[in-house]
Amino acid sequence: KRPLIQCEYAHAMGNSVGNLQDYWDVIEKYDVLQGGFIWDWVDQGLKASNENGEAFYAFGGDLGGAELQNDNNFCLNGLVDPDRSAHPALYEVKKVYQYVKFTSEDPKSGKISLKNMYDFTNLSEYNFSWRLLENGVEVGKGKIADVDIAPNQTKEVQIELPELANATSEYHLNVYMTTKHESALIPEHYLLAYEQFQLTDFKPSVFKENIDGLKLTKKEDIITVTGDGFKIGFNSKDGTLSSIDYGQGNLLQKGPAVNFWRAPNDNDYGYNMPKLLKPWKDATDTQNLLRLEVNSNEGKKIIDAVKLTANPFKIRNDFKLNATYGLPSVNGEVKVTYTINAKGEILVSTQLTGIKGDLPILPRFGNNLIIDNNYDQVAWYGRGKHENYQDRNTSALVGxxxxxxxxxxxxxxxxxxxxxxxxxxxxxxxxxDGKGIKITAPNLFSFSAHHQLNSDFDEGMEKRQQHTFDIPTRDLININIDHSQMGVGGDNSWGNLPLEAYQIKPENLSFDYVISPIR
Incomplete structure (x- = not known):
């Protein structure tokens, strides 16, 4: 019956503050709940230099006394760095904490309800505007005039949206609230609140299995598929995609490998993820090739890839290469199927089978591949621009x-x-030169890309006092294409897993994506 303010919640240590919106859905549902204090504001690292003169933030006995009691990096649990620059999680906190809520039963109609959760401020003191996006690109915008909503009141406003002209496009409506005037701490036109509404469904492109003009050869251990302006190679010893050449030379350093693991964040170490979920790290590291098969010339029967000869022959129906791997640590199998069409597009299909429900949850289910370092200009249509995860992405708008x-x-x-x-x-x-690869999928996916390997960020079974200067910059681009990755968590950093809604349950899973040339 008494009001409750939590003295510590949403522990912000490292890559954290997951499920904050879920937390606030509960807090705003009950009058007795009045919020809480995120633990905490700032990473309390001390600026220092290593023996090579590289700057870093010291923690956990770095500056002496390491043999005495210390809490490793438990002083690094803030929403901002020691220099007060924002962690990605801070954007999520701002979004969840905003004092105006935008809702709509039919956003396509342009009718939007605004709920004023300020106690003393009329929304007439702010500016409101909107933008219409078609496939992530702005195609219309305007202002919302005369928004007069008293504290703790809700009103509907009408936005006069232009016609959604293209039936195959995906449309989003973004609504923004900004300051009208500069104040002591906040500049003019500063963004205070925003929301995004999806007006039409996403319609993915369809992979077409047109293979006219493809040729297939095998020389030593390499199976090569050649078409108009492209050459794609596979290693028959391990079943991997070994080369992609769209006229610029081979851009692939390492073909797609099935990946179930992520470098543990601080919350992961808190519930002993490296031990608890270890079977999935082992399943990433140990994958034994069981079968490698290629569709025959007529596309009617599967033949053993090892039996292919060096004599080139035309493929009249379709080309598929199936590589099936055993996963001894989880007693399952994963099959990766590559389908190539006449455009040089590669449909990559991954199927995980034989998975029992008593296994631990999966940290991740996806593919990891490495391409040449020259292809470092990245563009994406999805949530951004800042880092986001499935339990921390309400602040990251689709664009x-x-x-x-x-x-x-x-x-x-x-x-x-x-x-x-x-x-x-x-x-x-x-x-x-604007050349490279495009990745699409029939369903929404996640990605990350670095000049580092996944293992570079992984300290192993226990934390080993690593710092930013321990992380190399490599001459490569390491890409993760994920069906899903579990949430980062955030309720605490000493035992709680991500919420169940953001876990990946152990079961048979599958996903597809397409690699296409950009010429």
Missing amino acids: VYDAKVSELYYEYIRPQENGNRTDIRTLSFENK
């Missing part, structure tokens, strides 16, 4: 964004999983 690969890495003071983006529709990697 079209671009960045260099190096800009996708967020340097947590203690290195860990970072840089993910969710709800991706299309993703591209291009060189300075």
Whole structure:
């Protein structure tokens, strides 16, 4: 019956503050709940230099006394770095905490309800505007005039939307509230609240199995599929996609491998994820090739890839290569199927089977591949621009964004999983000449890309006092294409898993994506 303010909640240590919107859905449902204090505001690292003169933030006995009691990086649990620059989670906190709520029963009609949760301020003191996006690109905008809503009141406003002209496009409506005037701490036109409404469904492109003009050869251990302007190779010893050449030479350093693991964040170490979920790390590291099969010339029967000869022959129906791997640590199998069409597009299908329900949850289910470092111009249509995860992405609006690969890495003071983006529709990697690859999928996916390997961010079974200067910059682009990755969590950093809604249950799973040339 008494009001409750939590003295500590939403522990912000490292890559954290997951499910904050879920928390506030509950807090705003009950009058007795009045909020709480996120633990805490700032990473309390001390600026220092290592023996090579590289700057870093020291913690856990770095500056002496390491043999005495210390709490490792438990002083690094803030929403901002020691220099007060924002962690990605701070954007989520701002979004969840906003004092105006935008809702709509039929956003396509342009009717939007605004709920004023200020106690003393009329919304007439702010400016309101809208933008219409078609496939992530702005195609219309306007202002919402005369918004007069008293404190703790709700009103509906009408936005005069232009016609949604293209039936095959995906449309979003963004609504914004900004300041009218400069105040002591807040500048003019500062964004205070916003929301995004999806007006039409996402319609993915369809992969077409047209293979006219393809030729198939095998020389030593390499199976090669050749078509108009492309050459794609597979290693018959391990079943991997070994080369993709769209006229610029082979852009692939390492073909797609099935990946179930992520570098533990601080919350993961709190519930002993490296031990608890270890079977999935082992399943990532140990995958034994059981079968490698290729569709025959007529497309009617499967033949053993080892029996292919060096004599080239035309493929009249379709080309599929199936590589099936045993996963001894989880007593399951995973099959990766590559289908190639006459455009040089590669449909990559991953099927996980034989998975028992008594296994631990999966940290991740996806593919990991490495491409040449020249293709470092990234563009994506999905949530951004800042890092986001399935339990921390309400602040990241769907749109079209671009960045260099190096800009996708967020340097947590203690290195860990970072840089993910969710709800991706299309993703591209291009060189300075505008050539490269595009990745699409029939369903929304997640991605991350770094000049580091996944293992570079992984300290192993226990934390080993790693710092940002321990993380190399490699001459490569390491890409994760994920069906899903579990949430980062955030209720605490000493035992709680991500909420069940953001876990990946152990079961048979599958996902597809397409690699296409950008010429």
